[in-house]
């Protein structure tokens with residue numbers, strides 16, 4: 130009861146301020162700087178160690194063998210991903226980075242796979258320093 | 260009854276004007292309370308969502324009329340037809356446009372009586388159903404009416420005694436000159452105004468007095484079982500009540516300054532009364548946005564222990580101030 134008179138000036142002041150509501154689909158979204166969004170994979174930095182697939186809590190990373198170049202690369206199933214960014218933390222080669230993109234809904238779950246085309250995958254040079 | 264009077268009753272400043280005002284005030288309420296809470300309020304229908312209450316009303320009118328078998332539907336229909344009519348009728352005595360359609364010495368008491376009856380009809384709405392939510396809501400509403408009505412009637416008499424009349428039109432004409440001629444009267448006047456606003460807030464069942472339809476406890480209180488067309492009329496009733504409360508308070512405590520003698524002046528004084536009504540509603544909505552619901556015990560405490568004694572105190576203060584010159588001279 131006692132708080133009501135204290136709140137009145139705030140309430141009246143708020144009328145003349147801009148509302149905090151964001152009309153999201155009609156306005157461009159303003160995601161928070163800390164948001165964990167879609168992951169970005171860079172095949173050139175990856176060594177195929179498979180740590181990301183081991184650590185992914187939701188089994189969203191599958192390691193596949195590319196016979197032509199004799200190396201393994203991960204593919205990401207974003208429909209299973211829960212954006213914990215554990216893979217970003219665990220990859221010591223910086224091949225996975227997080228982004229702020231969050232509008233990744235799709236009608237077909239095949240659209241949600243991050244598959245690197247075979248042409249992009251180059252053979253590993255053993256002994257080269259990264 | 261001549262034709263001119265008929266047009267006045269049906270079109271301006273009668274039925275149609277009042278319904279348009281009711282719909283506008285509903286929009287004003289939603290928009291203002293939304294802005295007070297840093298939300299946007301209605302934006303979609305019409306300019307800044309101004310047609311949203313009308314759209315809601317029409318949508319409800321077209322919906323299926325679901326009749327709950329445990330309720331007395333005939334009684335409910337009767338109540339919902341009579342209740343909005345009562346407010347429209349009592350607004351004929353209130354200077355919505357600066358002048359009143361009907362007026363006689365003593366209409367203040369009639370209007371106060373009619374508004375109490377209208378609140379009691381809401382009680383009947385809840386009582387016609389055999390549902391625990393509506394029953395509890397109706398019982399609380401009755402307790403609430405007993406709380407605020409006595410205070411409201413006593414406080415409405417303060418401007419009546421200041422202007423020495425029981426006719427609302429005369430009070431609204433004389434009140435400003437009466438207060439200016441004796442500035443001491445401002446003390447009971449301001450006092451009564453604040454208390455009267457609180458009583459009207461309880462009449463409108465807005466926060467902190469929205470006890471009869473406490474959403475978190477009673478679903479929607481006495482409205483719970485109503486839907487479709489009947490809910491549309493109930494909403495219209497609440498909006499008309501808002502119109503009644505704002506114009507009644509404005510004409511009693513602010514008065515009419517522009518005298519509606521010619522057609523242009525009628526427009527000027529309607530705008531004046533409209534702005535005053537908006538001001539009254541602004542204060543009421545500020546209280547609503549800043550407060551949370553209190554319990555029924557707190558409400559009865561507040562009204563019976565403080566507001567009713569204070570309203571009689573301001574009435575007696577008024578008599579003392581009025582009698583002072585006679586005693587001193």
Ligand code: SF4
Nearest residue numbers: 175176178179181220
């Ligand atoms: S992305 Fe990183 S963690 Fe995953 S396989 Fe490649 S190098 Fe290893």
Ligand code: SF4
Nearest residue numbers: 185210211213214216
């Ligand atoms: S963000 Fe989390 S869930 Fe998604 S792929 Fe990386 S480890 Fe798996």
